[in-house]
Amino acid sequence: MCPQTVGLVQGALEQAGxxxxxxxxxxxxxxxVGVPRALDVPWPLGFTMGEPNNPxxxxxxxxxxxxxxxxxxxxxxxxxxx
Amino acid sequence: xVWIADMDLKLKLFxxxxxxxxxxxxxxxxxxxxxxxxxxxxxxxxxxxxxGQEPYDSKIKGGDWSWRxxxxxxxxxSLTEHHRSDSWDHKGIEADRNMGMPLDRMRELAAAxxxxxxxxxxxxVMGSVTAPGRFIRKTVPEIVEALTADGVDxxxxxxx
Numbered sequence: 001m002c003p004q005t006v007g008l009v010q011g012a013l014e015q016a017g018x019x020x021x022x023x024x025x026x027x028x029x030x031x032x033v034g035v036p037r038a039l040d041v042p043w044p045l046g047f048t049m050g051e052p053n054n055p056x057x058x059x060x061x062x063x064x065x066x067x068x069x070x071x072x073x074x075x076x077x078x079x080x081x082x
Numbered sequence: 083x084v085w086i087a088d089m090d091l092k093l094k095l096f097x098x099x100x101x102x103x104x105x106x107x108x109x110x111x112x113x114x115x116x117x118x119x120x121x122x123x124x125x126x127x128x129x130x131x132x133x134g135q136e137p138y139d140s141k142i143k144g145g146d147w148s149w150r151x152x153x154x155x156x157x158x159x160s161l162t163e164h165h166r167s168d169s170w171d172h173k174g175i176e177a178d179r180n181m182g183m184p185l186d187r188m189r190e191l192a193a194a195x196x197x198x199x200x201x202x203x204x205x206x207v208m209g210s211v212t213a214p215g216r217f218i219r220k221t222v223p224e225i226v227e228a229l230t231a232d233g234v235d236x237x238x239x240x241x242x
Contacts, residue, residue: 001145001167002127002209002241004103005217009125009205011105012222013237016230019113022125022239025084029097034105035239042083045170046242049187052178058187062238063196066122069113069236 007033021068023048023061027077037068037076057082093169103214113236115198120235122192123201124152125225127209128175128182128242129165132156140166144213149221150206151228158185167210170242182242201234209241 003024010020014036024030025048027040041048041061050057060082068076086097113120129138131150138146145166152161158179163172174181188200205225211217229237 001212005207005209005211005214006125006127006239006241007105008103008214008218009207009222009225010237010239011108012226013229014111015106015108016226017111018226018229018234018237019111020237020239022241024239024241026086027083028086029102032102032104036105036110038239040083045084046172047174047181048240048242049174049181049184052174052181055180055187055190058180058184059190062184062187062191065238066117066191066197066236069117072112074110 003029004033007035010035019069021065023065031077034075036074037071039065039068039078039080041080115235117197118195119198121199121201121233122188122197122236122238123229123232123234124183124185124188124204124240125237126183126205126240127207128163128240129208130161130163130179130183130206133160137162138164138166138208145211146208147211147214147217147221149225152183152204152206154200154202154204156185158183165208165210165242175242182240184240201232203228203232205229
């Protein structure tokens, strides 16, 4: 459900001129909803940011999600690499 | 990653049968500034609430469609989680609120010069909104208004 809920916010923000990106645990739903940019992360639901108390891993997720805003070839769905 | 095919039967049937919304095909908002000059806000669907705010109501049919404004300078350890769904493991966020609202990490990225600055407020919603009509009509425009007023350049989604 969550990828749709944030996806709805994401679509409206883009229309208002705010660039959006994010991480997703369920790439299938992000694709169905049609979000412009998403980073596909390899962890179960509830673990979008990787591991608790692992700042290095969490920062890598955010940095890779932010890097997707460089891209013009929308929609962008990239796989997280660490 | 989680595949719908691997979910338990009840969730799989729901996910396969659910009438998913599809975003309008409009021109995407490309980033115009350098990332290092951008103001970034988080949008979390983990159902997090700051001290003194109303918890999300798990009894609302179709899901609590309201939102909370999370102050940018908050101690993330003070956030409490009120997400109604049992289809995800809450232990990660229980152990570290940055799993749902990674504000400590955003501050580190700002300090390192990766982004320009952390926005003055961030958005919390409770992602399990199966009947999104009120969410679309009321909540989404309010969130857009808030982030526009704050001069946010990039909004980063953290679904759970």
